[in-house]
Amino acid sequence: MTLFRNAVALAACIAFTAACSSSAAPATSAPAAGGGGASAAIDISGFAFATTALEVTKGTTVTWSNKDNTTHTVSSGTPPTKDGKFDGQVPAGSTFKFTFTDAGTFKYFCSIHNSMTGTITVK
Numbered sequence: 001m002t003l004f005r006n007a008v009a010l011a012a013c014i015a016f017t018a019a020c021s022s023s024a025a026p027a028t029s030a031p032a033a034g035g036g037g038a039s040a041a042i043d044i045s046g047f048a049f050a051t052t053a054l055e056v057t058k059g060t061t062v063t064w065s066n067k068d069n070t071t072h073t074v075s076s077g078t079p080p081t082k083d084g085k086f087d088g089q090v091p092a093g094s095t096f097k098f099t100f101t102d103a104g105t106f107k108y109f110c111s112i113h114n115s116m117t118g119t120i121t122v123k
């Protein structure tokens, strides 16, 4: 009887541990290897990137938030040519994230509205 009860307690403990560790994982975003794990945010509003020139450190994750009622894209390159480094479609109310792991100057634009441009400088 005691043995059975211990087995139940052990099973409950394992289940709890598993549930606990799986729910804890997404709560904090672990920094990518070699990165600083910093974050930055850019709003997309009024058919423009609110911050057109942003300087970040290597490993920073930039999140673009589309506040407009239409879809935009965050496409690396200069209009109208994408260079393929990143290319996110951002529906109204949605976000796009990209982590900059290499130093350099990264120009981007909206491939739907080519007048929308921005630059991320990674140091």
Ligand SMILES: [Cu+2]
Binding pocket: 047, 071, 072, 073, 110, 111, 112, 113, 116
């Ligand atoms: Cu757009």
